[in-house]
Amino acid sequence: MITGIEMKHKSLSQQNNWQQLLAQAIRDPKALIEYLELPKKPFYDAYQANKNHQLLAPLGYLDKIKKGCWDDPLLKQILPVEDEVVDVKGYVSDPVGDLNASLTSGVLQKYHGRALIITTGTCAVHCRYCFRKEYPYSEIKPAINDWKQVIETINNDPSLHEVILSGGDPFILSDQRLASLCQQLAAIPHINTIRFHSRIPVVLPQRIDTNFLDWFSALPIKKVVVIHANHANEIDTLVGDKLCLLSDTGATVLNQSVLLKGVNDNVETLENLSQKLFHYQTLPYYLHLLDKVKGTAHFDIQQQQAVILMEQLRNRLPGYLVPKLVREISGKRSKSPIV
Numbered sequence: 318m319i320t321g322i323e324m325k326h327k328s329l330s331q332q333n334n335w336q337q338l339l340a341q342a343i344r345d346p347k348a349l350i351e352y353l354e355l356p357k358k359p360f361y362d363a364y365q366a367n368k369n370h371q372l373l374a375p376l377g378y379l380d381k382i383k384k385g386c387w388d389d390p391l392l393k394q395i396l397p398v399e400d401e402v403v404d405v406k407g408y409v410s411d412p413v414g415d416l417n418a419s420l421t422s423g424v425l426q427k428y429h430g431r432a433l434i435i436t437t438g439t440c441a442v443h444c445r446y447c448f449r450k451e452y453p454y455s456e457i458k459p460a461i462n463d464w465k466q467v468i469e470t471i472n473n474d475p476s477l478h479e480v481i482l483s484g485g486d487p488f489i490l491s492d493q494r495l496a497s498l499c500q501q502l503a504a505i506p507h508i509n510t511i512r513f514h515s516r517i518p519v520v521l522p523q524r525i526d527t528n529f530l531d532w533f534s535a536l537p538i539k540k541v542v543v544i545h546a547n548h549a550n551e552i553d554t555l556v557g558d559k560l561c562l563l564s565d566t567g568a569t570v571l572n573q574s575v576l577l578k579g580v581n582d583n584v585e586t587l588e589n590l591s592q593k594l595f596h597y598q599t600l601p602y603y604l605h606l607l608d609k610v611k612g613t614a615h616f617d618i619q620q621q622q623a624v625i626l627m628e629q630l631r632n633r634l635p636g637y638l639v640p641k642l643v644r645e646i647s648g649k650r651s652k653s654p655i656v
């Protein structure tokens with residue numbers, strides 16, 4: 318039986334307008350449960366968790382989830398669950414100290430030579446484990462409305478050599494706005510690299526369209542794209558093709574993951590992910606231990622277990638396919654390696 322929503326999706330997936338695809342994303346738990354034909358579960362209440370961090374998932378992402386399966390590793394990343402509203406000691410609002418690292422509105426600096434711009438508070442998906450889930454975007458305004466002050470701040474600090482565009486997700490900005498920001502950054506003499514941290518190549522690959530690739534390839538500066546995939550199932554051929562296109566622009570393409578219980582906390586899953594990434598010209602960079610954000614305790618993996626997993630992974634893969642296991646510790650001069 319073909320449902321109305323499937324019909325709509327069939328016609329949508331044939332087009333490439335990413336903004337339209339984003340507008341069609343599912344935002345209501347009930348619609349999600351219907352779309353994925355999930356069997357009824359007693360006492361399941363998505364709405365309480367949904368209030369804090371609203372469900373958001375593009376249909377293309379949902380199509381990589383096995384129908385009828387509550388345990389799917391992709392579903393777990395996007396489905397609001399009751400565990401999120403349980404208060405667990407030690408899980409707080411700003412575990413990584415971002416609120417103290419602000420240079421100017423929308424610009425953070427924690428590490429030598431690198432500044433990070435919160436370009437927007439918006440993403441193409443809402444990840445349940447997100448460390449920015451509790452981030453007060455309205456207090457530290459994303460830089461979206463005023464590049465001028467951001468450019469000035471970076472221009473005035475010759476100790477900076479790399480600018481990291483983060484968010485939210487920087488690729489959610491229009492080509493015009495993003496290209497304009499990047500061109501201004503590229504023109505600053507002491508900046509030699511622009512890095513993009515984005516989950517969009519994975520969750521809304523249609524966004525990497527010819528328009529984007531045109532201006533992106535033409536940027537006269539070194540580019541690094543750090544995508545965010547946690548499981549090999551997230552990388553289908555469309556995502557893979559886009560990763561290759563990004564890499565063909567001359568960008569260095571890397572992946573960071575978060576180690577998540579029930580999603581990727583076993584060696585086969587991590588091995589498959591690394592191999593799939595490499596198949597599409599992308600290297601694993603970081604594997605993060607979960608930031609202890611309120612409402613994410615059910616995803617957390619003990620450090621000792623993570624260390625064992627890494628040892629198993631090293632025994633199976635060439636060194637260049639083994640991500641670095643790190644944790645972000647507030648106040649440190651870099652991410653902290655865990656060995």
Ligand SMILES: *Cc1c(COP(=O)(O)O)cnc(C)c1O
Pocket residue numbers: 425426427428431432433481651652
């Ligand atoms: C993670 C992070 C970076 C980048 O760190 P790398 O180790 O260079 O990947 C830069 N600035 C901030 C604020 C960060 O949180």
Ligand code: SF4
Pocket residue numbers: 439440441442443444447448449450484485486516545
């Ligand atoms: S895409 Fe990144 S910033 Fe956005 S919700 Fe997911 S983890 Fe958080």
